[in-house]
Amino acid sequence: MSKRILVFSGAGVSAESGVKTFRDYDGLWENHRIEDVATPEAWNRNQKLVLDFYNQRRRQLNEVFPNEAHIAIAELEKNYQVDVVTQNVDDLHERAGSTKVVHLHGELKKARSTRDKSLIYNWEEDLNAGDKCELGSQLRPHIVWFGEALNQDFLLSAKNAAEQADICIIVGTSLLVFPAAEIPFYIQQNCKLFVIDPNANELNLPIKGKNVYLIPKKASEGMKEVVEWLRENE
Numbered sequence: 340m341s342k343r344i345l346v347f348s349g350a351g352v353s354a355e356s357g358v359k360t361f362r363d364y365d366g367l368w369e370n371h372r373i374e375d376v377a378t379p380e381a382w383n384r385n386q387k388l389v390l391d392f393y394n395q396r397r398r399q400l401n402e403v404f405p406n407e408a409h410i411a412i413a414e415l416e417k418n419y420q421v422d423v424v425t426q427n428v429d430d431l432h433e434r435a436g437s438t439k440v441v442h443l444h445g446e447l448k449k450a451r452s453t454r455d456k457s458l459i460y461n462w463e464e465d466l467n468a469g470d471k472c473e474l475g476s477q478l479r480p481h482i483v484w485f486g487e488a489l490n491q492d493f494l495l496s497a498k499n500a501a502e503q504a505d506i507c508i509i510v511g512t513s514l515l516v517f518p519a520a521e522i523p524f525y526i527q528q529n530c531k532l533f534v535i536d537p538n539a540n541e542l543n544l545p546i547k548g549k550n551v552y553l554i555p556k557k558a559s560e561g562m563k564e565v566v567e568w569l570r571e572n573e
């Protein structure tokens with residue numbers, strides 16, 4: 340059996356594709372305060388603003404492409420069993436070719452019913468007021484907003500993937516948003532951990548010691564180093 344790799348990714352893996360990270364700038368996310376666009380209160384207050392915001396994010400996806408880091412992650416599947424657990428709502432891991440991707444925080448290219456959260460639809464176009472589910476209720480972006488619970492099945496399968504991982508690659512995440520950031524804390528002590536992030540030295544990591552390789556670089560360069568290390572050592 341080939342070894343198992345958990346890739347735990349955040350906004351930084353998509354930065355080189357031109358998708359902005361959340362905490363690197365001025366506290367604003369594409370010129371909006373998070374509480375104005377990414378909370379249930381924002382949705383109740385101003386549906387149009389929230390719909391427009393996510394419509395822009397969805398449109399942006401058509402203008403960006405997977406970068407070398409996404410591609411290197413997808414290519415790991417040639418030699419390993421790979422689980423990608425991402426906090427990202429873009430589809431760049433899938434477009435690069437990764438086949439097992441769990442989106443802890445939802446997906447831009449999906450919409451869901453405001454009446455029954457199990458009614459989820461693929462959604463490529465703008466989502467507008469008046470777009471309804473089969474029960475006749477307004478559709479909303481399929482995004483986990485601040486203050487909302489994560490999908491428990493996804494959390495469980497992500498924790499299992501972490502527990503079983505021989506190798507874990509944390510890439511492009513500040514590890515500040517819980518419960519998502521808990522996931523890598525389920526890896527075993529003997530798991531090899533690679534952490535790729537320009538701020539890698541400042542992050543709060545799940546394990547310490549000789550099995551940890553900090554790579555304080557951008558995702559694409561960092562993934563090259565990991566691939567090389569795996570080629571030489573595994």
Ligand code: OAD
Nearest residue numbers: 349350351354360361362426444511512513516538557558
């Ligand atoms: P953050 O913006 O908190 O962190 C991005 C991380 O990427 C930082 O640690 C940066 O140092 C790093 N970074 C920046 N450029 C990079 C590059 N080129 N290569 C590699 N790393 C780079 O983003 P997340 O950790 O993903 O939630 O944020 C977690 C969650 O908070 C998001 O999923 C989102 C947000 O609010 C929701 O939308 C629910």
